[in-house]
Structure formats: structure tokens, C-alpha cells
Amino acid sequence: MVKISIEHFHLTYSDGAESLRDITIDIPARAISVFLGPAGGGKSSLLRALNRLNDLADVRSVSGQIRLFGDNGQTIDILDPQTDVVALRRLVSMVFARPVTLPLSIRGNLTYGLEVAGMRQNNLLGEAVERSLQQAALWEEVKDRLDEPAAALSGGQQQRLCLARSLAMQPEVILLDEPTSGLDPISTSKVEASLQEIKNNYTIVLVPHSVQQAARVADHAAFFLQGELIEAAPGPNLFINPTDKRTQDYVEGRFG
Amino acid sequence: MKIFISQLFDKERLITRLIASAGYSAILFVLLIFYFLISEGLPALGEVSLHSLLGTRWYPIEEYYGLLPLISGSLMVTLGATAIAMPIGIGTAVFIAEVAPRWAREILKPLVEVLGGLPSVVLGLIGFLILSPALRVNLNLATGLTAFTGSLLLAAISIPTIISVAEDALDSVPRSYRDAALALGATEWQTIWRVTLPAARSGVLTAGMLGVGRAIGETMTVMMVTGNAPVLANSLRMLFMPARTMTATIAAEMGEVARGSVHYHVLFLIGIGLFMISLVVNVTASAVVFRQRKRSERILS
């Protein structure tokens, strides 16, 4: 089943360079899709288009169509200026490369998304806190210090908190942009394990920080090079059996 | 998550409007100030001929409205203040930014801030009670209430402005310039003069301009210590005699004039002059941008 369909998408930043050209790809529901490729390929830009975070960047123009098929049967035209971006961002949540915790307590970080959405019931908020921390494999480590500042956590814990923070809102899609690039191998494997666990309920789009990570987690993979989508294929195929020479060079480590 | 949020949006729109109008209000206030100065001051031009306004006698009781003594008084006091404040202010800024050890900086900066916060009447009091008698005795003057006394105090008032702007300018000179000069064998002293100060010159000049602006607009201090005699300053000697500035004239006389009288209009006309001077000084100064304010942090990626 397709969760997000991207058709003929173009994006140009205000410096005039076309950073994404004619991207057409379907993102399957309840699976991990990875966008990989060398630096500057446009992976982050595409990810940010999916929840309209590009609205905050110096984007000159976008064209094409991106549709999200909601669990309730509704279709959202993501690029439509009329689309309610706040509602969209509650459905499509983002975890960034650098773990940015808000200057609040651990609990405050987790309930933030729900509170701004208007949820006030303490019991529901409490449930969301525990559930999301469990899913991000952080519950045991922080359950006794939920009211401490989030900034006191280690880098790896902070990044899992950021993942939990997205999960707490029960979005339908989670975007992760090199979420483990600053983490040690142990924290990295914890994050990857969480992703494997939650992928049955969420659509996950991941920009991996290495080809190895991509190969480990990808159900579907897409290779981006200088603003173009070179090749997309189900998980292992792209790594074992790439059809394009450039993809092959990249996954075999000849550049990047 | 299904939450009904259109309600939230209306509140958002209202708040955005309110905040935006607060932003625009700054423009409104400048226009209002300008409008009231014009509407109360411009009639003076119809009531007093330009010839009389450019006269050398200010004696409103007998309808002499010559502005030259006031303008020259303001100029003289301000130039005197600038001549004193520029070297001291910039010297201190260089000391704070480039030379002083940490502990000295930590004492100097708050003290300069205190000077900037001293009410002008308090400085005026000290000038009136202590500085001016001392000047009279030491310089053997007929009175200690002179333009020079005003210049000294105005220098004190404009020094904090000069220091803080000049220090910012010096701080914004990239570290690498200095390192390059030092690596080439220049002493720190030579680096300051040949590299850092020249690189910061536009900011340092701005500091001076803003200091002048601060001095020319100061009212209470000069009114208390310059003796308030509206005589034309036509020689350097006049620096050591009583003088009268534009600001002091407004402050001293506005309380006693009838609304709508010629005298009232002329005082507002002087206000227009002061407004224009400050406009020119500050707009010119602000054109010299030495601190990149642009937020260049890219979105997390």
C-alpha cells in the first residue's frame, strides 16, 4: 500500500539552483524506506518537503504533486498552499540529525506535541509518555527522572528522546534525517532496533548515515545524486543488484 | 490525531495582527512626532521673517528671535565635547577590547554602564556645585558657568555611547586579521593601529557620530552649567564664556510661553531643527553596518 506518492517534484532554493529535479516515487506504508546518496543530493530537502518544513527555508519554488493517504481514508495534497500545515505536521513528524531537545523537562518534551494540539488530560498525557519511551527503548533509563531537564541526558539518550517525542504524537509517518550520525554504535543499534519494532505501525522514511545502515534497515531504498532520483528498488535489491552504474559505484563505496 | 483546530487558527491570526501592529507603531510614532513638531513649529516661519530668524540676537521679550546664538552655542558646546570625548572614548574602547586583562574588563564595563545611566541632572548638579567653581578659580574666569563646562560634562555623557559602539566594532573584527598581523611579526600595539582599528574604522566613526548626536540633544546638564547667555559664538574665546544651546532654550522657556504665541512657535521650530539633526546623525550612522545580523543558521540537516 502506498502512503505517500511523490510525482514530478521540483524544488528550487532562492539561490536559483534546482536542488531536486523531477522526482517521482511512491513511499510504501508501514515499512522503512531509505533515501541514500552523497552529500548535497537533496535527501534532506525532499524529507522536509514531506511535512512542509521547507516553508521555513529559503525556498523559491516547488512544483509537482505530493499526496499523503491518511489512515482515515482522506487524501492530503501536501504542497497545496491551502493545506493545514499544523495538522499535516502532526501526521508527519520529523527527527533531526542533531538531537535538539526543547528547553523543557523530559516529560515536557514528550507531551509538547500533544499539548500544543490541545490535549489537556493528564492521564492520557502520562500514557503517551510511557508508551513512547517504551517504543524508543528509553523508559528504563529515564522513568525516575521525568521531571529533570532533557538537556541533562546524554547525546544518545537525547536522540532517543527526540524519537519518542515524535512517537508520542502518534503520527502516521516518521521522517528521520541521519538520526544516528552523531551517535556511538550502541546508541545507533538501539535506535535501529526501535525502528524495526515500530515499523509495523508507522511509515518510516530514513536518511541513513552510511550505506551499511541503509542495507541493514531498508525495506525500500532510493538513490539520489545531485538532485535526481537515480534508482529506487525494494530493500536488498538496490544493494545487491543495482541497475545503474552510479548506484553500484556508490553502494560499493567508490565515491560518496 | 483528530483535533479540531480551526478555532486555534482564529486566535493565531488575531495575535499575529496585534503583534504586527505593535511593530508598525514605531513608524506611527515617528510620524506623529514629526507632525506635531511641524504643526506647532512651522507657523513661526510665517510670523517671523527669515531675516530675523537668522539674526544674532535672541531676546524674545522684545521679539528678537535670532537663532544664530543658540545654534552657535549648541555647535560650540558639542564640538568641545566631541574633541574631549572622542580620544578618551575610543582609547577606552581599545583598552577594553584589545588590551585589558579579563578582571579589568569586568570592572570597567559595569562602571561605564553606570556612567551611561547617571541622570543628567545629577551630572548637572556636580557640574554646578563642584566643576564650575573649580574651573573659575583654576582658569581665572569671571564665571565658571561656561560653554567649556558644558563641553566637559557632555563629554562624560557621550563617552559611554562612544565606548559601547566602538567596542562592538572592534569586537567584530575577525580574530584571523589580528593573528595574521601577529604572525608576520607585528607587535600587539602595531596590530591595533595598523590592522584592528583600520578594519573597524567605519564602526568607530559611527561611534563618534552617535556620541555627537547624544551630546547635541542633551538638555538638563547644559542648561545647569553653561550660564545660558544667548550670545553669538564668533571666536574661540567664547568657549570660556557663558553660552546657550538650542535644547536649553526650549527647556528654559517653554514653561513660560503662551500656547500659540510667536515665541511658542519658534521654540517648536527649534525642536524641528533638533529632530532633523538627530535624524541625519542616526540614519547616517545606521547605514554603516559593521555587525552582520543576518541569521544564517540553516535548518537542521
Place this chain on the structure above:
Amino acid sequence: MNTSQQRNLIQKAGFGMLSVVALLTVLPIVLVVGYIFYQGLPAISFEFLTGLPREGMRAGGILPAIVGTIYLTIGTAIFSVPLGVAAAIYLSEYAQDNLLTRLIRLAIINLAGIPSVVYGLFGLGLFVLFLNFGTSLLAGSLTLSIMTLPVIISTAEEALRAVPQSFRVVSISLGATRWQTIRRIVLPESLPGIITGVILGLERAAGETAPILFTVAAFFLPRLPDSPFDASMALPYHLFVISTQVPGMPLKLQYGTALVLLCFVLGMNLLATTIRSRARAKRQW
């Protein structure tokens, strides 16, 4: 003597000269403040602080001036703080880099530079005469508010801009609106900086004389104001009056009044600096 020794000597002399210049700046400040304390302290008594002036201000207390200045400061805060902080929020969080924004910035720079006596003229023209508030606390507070506005706007804007952009992006990515982001994250984080700026702005308002000359100040009014439409005495103006306008004034009273004004202003300054350094030490980013 070789050239390198010579250069070192020049450097030493130069640095010595600069430190003398710096001393020249700060020594008088210390002396003046110390002298006012020395001369003014003997005047401070319970009666001086809480009594009404008597015998043509040559005796008694300065309570009406103290109360007037407190009222004026509060009045100024009521108008200038909400407006100034909102304007700062606009500039830091909403404004795009366009002509209108540049005009606003120009206006603020201009407001900051207008001489205080010109504010006095404006207050007289608009509030006292045109709006018919008379010489009153209200007219004076409004005049001082507009004068204080640029200080509050620029310091508050700086405090807001110091909040890392990443907090805003994260908040927005979690589905917060712009205003929710400001209210829940940006404002709390920048509050100490904003408060510091507000106090520094009010400090300036409290010490100013020229803007209240024609808008509030009463030469001699030995009672407390009881409505915003009352004229009032105020510390800076009172100090001006007793130091230059009334012959035969005891020096002690002049220095005593100067000391009270100084304490008021320096107290605010100290408060602002304390808040600022406390917040800096506590900050996590």
C-alpha cells in the same frame, strides 16, 4: 638598543597610555558617585524620605517627588512594555526582510536618537494640549513610554534572537503554531534578557527630566497625586529645581535628593545586571 627592544618599549608606553585613558574615564565616575554618597547620606532620614517639603522646599522631605517618580516609572512600564515587547517579537519572529521592515527599523533608530527635550515638546503638543490630558502623570508616562520604546524593542529583540533557531524549527515540526512556539519556548527562554532590557529602559525614563518638564512636573506641590490626571513632583525635576532655581537651598538637601535619585537608578541598573548574569550562568545553550 635594537629595534625589537624599541618596539617593545613603544608598546609598553602605548598600553600604559591607554590604561591612563581608561582610568580617566572611570575614576571620575567613582569619585562622583562616592562624593554624592558622602555628602548625601547625612541628609537621609525617615522624615526626609517620608515627609512633605516645608518652608519653600528648604526643609522637610521629598516624598511627593519619590512617589511621583515611582508612579511615572510604573506608568511608563504599563504602556511601553507590552508595546515594546510585542514590537520586538514582530521584528524577531515575524518580519520579513522587506521595505516595510526596514522602515520600522529606521523609525526605531530615529526614535532612539530624538533628543529628550523634543519628546517633551511632542508630549506637550499631543498629550497635554491636543488630547487635553493637561500636565499630568498620564501625559508624562505616555511621553516617557514613547521615549523608552526603542530601548525596550532593541534589547528585547536581541534577547529573542539569541534563542537558538533550532528550538523554533523543532517546535514547529511538532505541530506547534508560530505563536505557540513563541509563547511556550521562545519567550520563556528569552525572558531574563527581555526583563533586563525593560529595566534598563525604565532606568533611563526614571532619570530623565526634559520630557517631563512640560508634561507632568510641578515645581512645588506638597501633596501626593491621587489620579493619573494630576500633576506631580518627580525626583529629577525636583533636583533640578532645588539646585538651580531656589536660592539659599541647603547643600545637604541637594545632595540628599541626588543620592535618592542615584540609588533609584543604580538600584535598577544593579537589578538588571544581576538578572542578566544569573540567566547567563543558568542557560543550557
